Amino acid sequence: MLLAAILLVPVCMSLVVLVSPLRRWAGWLTVLAMAATLALAAAAVQATLGSGAVSGAAGWLVCDGLGALIVVLVAFVAFTAAVYSNGYLRRRASHALSDDGGSYYPLFNIFVASMLAVPLMANVALLWVALELTTLLSAFLVGFESTPEALEAAWKYAILTTLGAIIALLGVLILYWGTRIAGEQAFTWNELIAAAPAMPPSLVWPAFLLILIGFGTKVGLVPMHTWLPDAHSQAPSPICALLSGVEVATALYVILRLFAVLNRVPGSEAGPWFIVFGVLSVGVATILMVQVRDYKRMFAFSTVEHMGIILLAVGIGSVDARFAAAYQITAHALAKSFCFFAAGLIVLALGEQRIAAVKGLGRRAPVAAVPFLAGALAITGMPPSAVFASELLILKAGLARGQYLVVGFLALFIVIGFAAIMRHATRMTFGKEVDMAEAPVGRPWSAGAAPAACLTALVITAIPLVALGLCMPAGLAGLLNLAGTAMGR
Amino acid sequence: MQAPSTSLLLSIEALASGLFLLTALGTVAARQLLTCFHLFVWQSILLSASAALLGLALSSPHLLAVAAITLATKTMLIPWLLRKTVHDEVYRIREIDQVLNIPTSLLLALVLAGVGYVFFVEMLRGIAVPAYALVNLPIGVAVLLLGALTLTVRREAVAQLLALLVAENGVFFAGIAIVPNLPAIAELAAAVDVPVYTLVVGLLTRRIHSELGTTMVGRLTALRED
Numbered sequence: 001m002l003l004a005a006i007l008l009v010p011v012c013m014s015l016v017v018l019v020s021p022l023r024r025w026a027g028w029l030t031v032l033a034m035a036a037t038l039a040l041a042a043a044a045v046q047a048t049l050g051s052g053a054v055s056g057a058a059g060w061l062v063c064d065g066l067g068a069l070i071v072v073l074v075a076f077v078a079f080t081a082a083v084y085s086n087g088y089l090r091r092r093a094s095h096a097l098s099d100d101g102g103s104y105y106p107l108f109n110i111f112v113a114s115m116l117a118v119p120l121m122a123n124v125a126l127l128w129v130a131l132e133l134t135t136l137l138s139a140f141l142v143g144f145e146s147t148p149e150a151l152e153a154a155w156k157y158a159i160l161t162t163l164g165a166i167i168a169l170l171g172v173l174i175l176y177w178g179t180r181i182a183g184e185q186a187f188t189w190n191e192l193i194a195a196a197p198a199m200p201p202s203l204v205w206p207a208f209l210l211i212l213i214g215f216g217t218k219v220g221l222v223p224m225h226t227w228l229p230d231a232h233s234q235a236p237s238p239i240c241a242l243l244s245g246v247e248v249a250t251a252l253y254v255i256l257r258l259f260a261v262l263n264r265v266p267g268s269e270a271g272p273w274f275i276v277f278g279v280l281s282v283g284v285a286t287i288l289m290v291q292v293r294d295y296k297r298m299f300a301f302s303t304v305e306h307m308g309i310i311l312l313a314v315g316i317g318s319v320d321a322r323f324a325a326a327y328q329i330t331a332h333a334l335a336k337s338f339c340f341f342a343a344g345l346i347v348l349a350l351g352e353q354r355i356a357a358v359k360g361l362g363r364r365a366p367v368a369a370v371p372f373l374a375g376a377l378a379i380t381g382m383p384p385s386a387v388f389a390s391e392l393l394i395l396k397a398g399l400a401r402g403q404y405l406v407v408g409f410l411a412l413f414i415v416i417g418f419a420a421i422m423r424h425a426t427r428m429t430f431g432k433e434v435d436m437a438e439a440p441v442g443r444p445w446s447a448g449a450a451p452a453a454c455l456t457a458l459v460i461t462a463i464p465l466v467a468l469g470l471c472m473p474a475g476l477a478g479l480l481n482l483a484g485t486a487m488g489r
Numbered sequence: 490m491q492a493p494s495t496s497l498l499l500s501i502e503a504l505a506s507g508l509f510l511l512t513a514l515g516t517v518a519a520r521q522l523l524t525c526f527h528l529f530v531w532q533s534i535l536l537s538a539s540a541a542l543l544g545l546a547l548s549s550p551h552l553l554a555v556a557a558i559t560l561a562t563k564t565m566l567i568p569w570l571l572r573k574t575v576h577d578e579v580y581r582i583r584e585i586d587q588v589l590n591i592p593t594s595l596l597l598a599l600v601l602a603g604v605g606y607v608f609f610v611e612m613l614r615g616i617a618v619p620a621y622a623l624v625n626l627p628i629g630v631a632v633l634l635l636g637a638l639t640l641t642v643r644r645e646a647v648a649q650l651l652a653l654l655v656a657e658n659g660v661f662f663a664g665i666a667i668v669p670n671l672p673a674i675a676e677l678a679a680a681v682d683v684p685v686y687t688l689v690v691g692l693l694t695r696r697i698h699s700e701l702g703t704t705m706v707g708r709l710t711a712l713r714e715d
C-alpha cells in the first residue's frame with residue numbers, strides 16, 4: 001500500500017493540475033504532492049531499515065536498501081525542484097517561455113512518478129518500461145524553452161536514449177531467457193540472482209553488454225555520453241537538477257544491480273568492466289570540462305564524471321567500496337541539484353549561459369555568485385561537502401583492495417576536474433567584466449531580486465549536503481549499508 | 490481437417506524471418522520516405538505473422554496475444570499517429586537526405602548484419618537452443634543493428650523515427666523466439682510503450698518544424714564542443 005501510494009500521489013497530481021480552475025495553483029499543488037511523496041518515501045526507508053525489504057501491490061512492487069535510497073533521493077530532489085520551479089518559471093515565463101507553463105507541472109509530476117517507478121518495479125521487464133517512460137515524459141521538459149538549442153537537445157535526448165533503451169531491451173529479454181533456462185519462473189532481481197549460477201555465461205555476458213551500452217547511454221557513460229551535456233544544459237534549471245541529480249542515477253541503478261548477478265555467474269568477474277568504463281567516463285569528462293564555454297554544460301560534464309566514479313567504486317568490489325558508492329550517489333544528487341539551482345539564478349539574473357558573458361558575477365549579481373561558487377566547491381569535493389567524504393571513502397576502499405593504479409587515475413582526474421571547474425567559477429565570479437553593449441550596467445542584481453522560492457530550494461538542499469559531509473546519521477548509515485549489500489550479494 | 494504440422498509451421502516461420510530481414514535491408518536502401526514507411530508496415534505484419542506461427546507451433550497463447558497486439562499497434566495505431574502528427578513529412582513524396590550515400594550505407598548494412606548474425610550464432614553454440622531461436626535471435630540482432638545504422642546516417646526527423654521503430658521490431662522478433670512466455674502484463678506495457686514514443690517523437694518533430702521551419706534534425710548543430 002505504502003509503495004503504491006508513492007507512485008499514486010504524483011500520478012494523481014499530474015491529472016489534478018490539468019483541471020483548468022486549478023491550473024493557477026499548479027506550482028504550489030505540485031510542491032504539496034512532492035512533500036507528500038517525500039514523506040511516504042521516508043516511511044518506505046523506515047520500513048526497509050526495519051525488515052530489509054518491503055513489498056506491495058501484490059508483489060508487483062518491492063523496495064530494498066538500494067531501491068529505498070534511490071526513491072528517497074528522487075523524492076527529495078523532486079521536492080526541492082518543485083519549490084524552485086515556482087520561483088524560476090514565473091520569472092522566465094515573462095520573457096523566454098513560449099508556453100505559459102500549462103504543460104510544465106503535469107509533465108513534472110508524471111516524470112517524477114516514472115523515476116520513482118524504476119527502483120520500485122519488481123519485474124525487470126516492467127522496470128524497463130518505467131525507465132523508458134522517464135525519457136519520453138521528460139523530452140518535452142528538456143525542450144520546454146523552445147529555443148533552437150533546446151529543441152535540438154530534446155531531439156537528441158529522445159532519440160538516442162530511446163535507441164539505448166531498445167538495445168537494453170534485447171539484453172533484458174536474453175536475461176529472462178537465461179532465468180528460464182536456469183529453472184526460475186519469475187523475473188525479479190532476487191530470482192535473477194538465484195538463477196545466476198545456473199545461467200549459461202555465453203548468454204549472460206552478451207546480455208550484460210547490451211544493457212551496459214543501452215542504459216549506459218542514458219547514464220551518459222563515455223562514449224555514449226554525447227547527448228547528455230546538450231540535454232542537461234538546455235532544459236530549464238529545475239529540470240536540469242532532476243535530470244542530472246537523480247534521473248541518471250535511476251538508469252545507473254539497473255547496471256549496479258547487475259553487478260551482483262554477474263559475479264555469481266561461474267567463471268566471470270564484473271569488476272574490471274565496471275572499472276574500465278568508470279575510469280574512461282571520469283577521464284574523458286574531466287578533460288572535456290577544461291574547455292567548456294557554458295557553465296550549465298560544465299555541470300553536465302561533471303555528472304558524467306560522477307557516474308563514472310560511482311561505477312568504478314562498485315567495480316572495486318569490496319563491501320566498503322559499495323558503501324562508498326551508495327554514499328556518492330547520495331552526495332552527488334544533493335550537490336548537483338544545488339549546482340543547477342545556483343546556475344538557474346545566474347540565468348535569471350543575466351539571461352546568459354556563456355561563461356564569457358557572465359564575468360564579474362560577484363559584482364553584478366552577488367546573490368547568484370555566492371551559491372554558484374559554493375556549489376562549484378561542493379561538487380568538486382571540498383570539505384565540508386558530502387562529496388568530499390564520499391570520494392575520500394572510495395579512494396580509501398580502492399587502496400585497501402590494492403587497486404593503486406585505479407586510485408591514482410581517479411585522484412588525478414578528480415584534481416583535473418577540480419581545477420577545471422574552479423578556473424571557470426573564479427573567472428565568472430571575480431573576472432573582469434568584458435565590455436558588452438547589452439550587459440546591464442550599474443545597479444547589481446540584488447538579493448531582493450532573487451525569487452524567494454529559488455533561495456528556499458537552495459537552503460533546503462544545502463542543509464543535508466553539508467550535514468552529511470560532517471556526520472553520518474545512524475539511519476543513513478544503515479540505509480547505505482543495505483544499498484551496498486543489494487549491489488553485491 | 491487435420492491441423493498443420495508443427496514442422497510445417499516452423500518452416501513457414503523461417504521463411505517469414507528471411508522476408509523480415511529483407512524488409513529491414515529495404516529500409517536502408519529506400520530513397521523515399523513513404524517507401525520506408527510502407528516497408529516498416531510490411532515488416533510489422535511479418536513480425537506479427539512470425540509470432541502467430543510460433544504461437545500455433547508451440548501452442549503458446551502469449552505469442553498469439555503478441556501477434557494481435559503487434560498487428561493492432563504497428564499496422565494501425567502507429568500509421569494513424571504518424572498521419573495525425575507528421576502528415577506532410579510522410580505522405581508527401583520526399584527524398585531521404587543521408588550523411589552517407591545509399592550504396593555505401595547498404596554495403597555497411599550488409600557487413601553489420603553479417604557480423605551481428607555470426608556473433609550471435611556463435612554465442613548460441615553450446616547451449617541447447619530450439620531451431621527457431623537459432624533463426625530469430627540472430628536475425629533480430631541484425632535488424633536491430635540495421636535500425637541503429639539507419640538512425641545514424643539519416644538527417645530527417647521522421648526517417649530517424651522509422652529507424653527506431655525498425656530497430657524495435659528487430660528486438661521483438663528476437664524476443665518472441667527466446668521468451669515465448671513473457672508475462673502478459675509486460676507484453677501490454679511494451680505495446681503501450683511503442684505508440685507512446687511514436688507520439689512523443691512525432692509531436693517533437695511537429696514542434697521542431699513549427700519553431701525552426703525544418704525537420705532536418707541532422708543539420709541542427711548549435712550544440713557541440715568547440
